[in-house]
Amino acid sequence: MKSVVPIDTTNYELYVGCQDMKNTTSIEIDVERFPIFDAHTHFSQAYLDQVMACYTRCGVTAGVVIQGYNDHALSFEEFLIAMQQRDLLKRWAPCYWPNWAEFGWQPEAFVERLVGDLHRFSAMGCRALKVWKDLGMFIVHPDGFPATMDDPRLRPIWDTVAKLGLAVWVHQADPSNHFVTRTGLSREELYERRNRVIAAYPHIRFVLCHNGNDIESVAKFSAVFDRFPNTMSDINRDFLLHDSLEDTRNFITRYADRLMFGPDNTMPNNRPPDVPWSWNDLYLPWRKKIVSWGLDPETFHKFTWATGANFFSK
Numbered sequence: 001m002k003s004v005v006p007i008d009t010t011n012y013e014l015y016v017g018c019q020d021m022k023n024t025t026s027i028e029i030d031v032e033r034f035p036i037f038d039a040h041t042h043f044s045q046a047y048l049d050q051v052m053a054c055y056t057r058c059g060v061t062a063g064v065v066i067q068g069y070n071d072h073a074l075s076f077e078e079f080l081i082a083m084q085q086r087d088l089l090k091r092w093a094p095c096y097w098p099n100w101a102e103f104g105w106q107p108e109a110f111v112e113r114l115v116g117d118l119h120r121f122s123a124m125g126c127r128a129l130k131v132w133k134d135l136g137m138f139i140v141h142p143d144g145f146p147a148t149m150d151d152p153r154l155r156p157i158w159d160t161v162a163k164l165g166l167a168v169w170v171h172q173a174d175p176s177n178h179f180v181t182r183t184g185l186s187r188e189e190l191y192e193r194r195n196r197v198i199a200a201y202p203h204i205r206f207v208l209c210h211n212g213n214d215i216e217s218v219a220k221f222s223a224v225f226d227r228f229p230n231t232m233s234d235i236n237r238d239f240l241l242h243d244s245l246e247d248t249r250n251f252i253t254r255y256a257d258r259l260m261f262g263p264d265n266t267m268p269n270n271r272p273p274d275v276p277w278s279w280n281d282l283y284l285p286w287r288k289k290i291v292s293w294g295l296d297p298e299t300f301h302k303f304t305w306a307t308g309a310n311f312f313s314k
């Protein structure tokens with residue numbers, strides 16, 4: 001998946017894909033030179049050929065697709081087969097998102113089934129497991145206790161993930177300005193419980209979704225990375241809202257081997273995806289933003305492509 005052509009980030013127009021910057025719908029991206037690895041996206045087998053055509057037009061040629069619970073009427077197994085039949089598993093890494101709610105009302109049955117599913121899905125090309133925020137923030141056991149990530153009953157899951165060499169995409173808590181919980185647990189406690197699992201499984205790679213949900217400053221973000229070498233992150237953070245340009249640039253440069261671009265796009269299941277919508281609302285603004293950070297060519301290439309593209313070859 002490695003891009004062979006040296007990246008020249010001064011060639012801004014080619015990267016964003018517009019000859020005329022005012023005409024944002026004219027997309028001509030040199031995907032060989034400026035491909036994007038999207039480390040956090042959602043689509044299913046619905047309209048799959050059109051979905052792939054849409055990503056390609058937007059310059060997104062590989063990535064991590066988080067799928068399962070968000071489309072529970074569609075089976076994850078059928079999704080893996082659809083991906084396999086189109087030979088897409090070389091470029092796209094499926095990440096299984098189970099319905100964690102079941103861990104609330106019947107924990108033993110949930111764990112047993114998920115262990116079996118992970119074995120089966122892994123053999124079919126699945127590369128990761130998704131932990132969502134409902135575990136910790138919303139789900140409550142019949143005895144009234146909150147369902148949490150560090151529950152010892154979940155150990156067979158982490159053991160299986162480690163054994164199969166899967167990664168974990170983990171979303172715990174939310175930024176303080178829209179943090180809502182029904183379990184009474186604080187953000188700090190949720191992070192603490194997440195961190196216990198990360199510390200207990202140093203051989204599992206944990207990808208902290210959406211900048212770790214969220215890290216308010218790059219200094220805080222750096223502290224998490226320094227404490228846990230087995231963490232990485234998918235990024236859709238508006239860095240300059242929180243940090244200076246200089247701090248942003250230094251942070252991304254320093255951790256470029258652990259940061260992947262992941263804007264959290266969700267493709268529709270009820271119609272073919274709309275290329276201008278995906279482009280104008282998502283990938284074009286992000287491409288402009290990334291260029292505005294003024295990263296050096298190597299860092300830029302790692303952040304938008306190489307770190308993600310190399311992730312599953314390790």
Ligand SMILES: [Zn+2]
Pocket residue numbers: 040041042066264
């Ligand atoms: Zn998402």
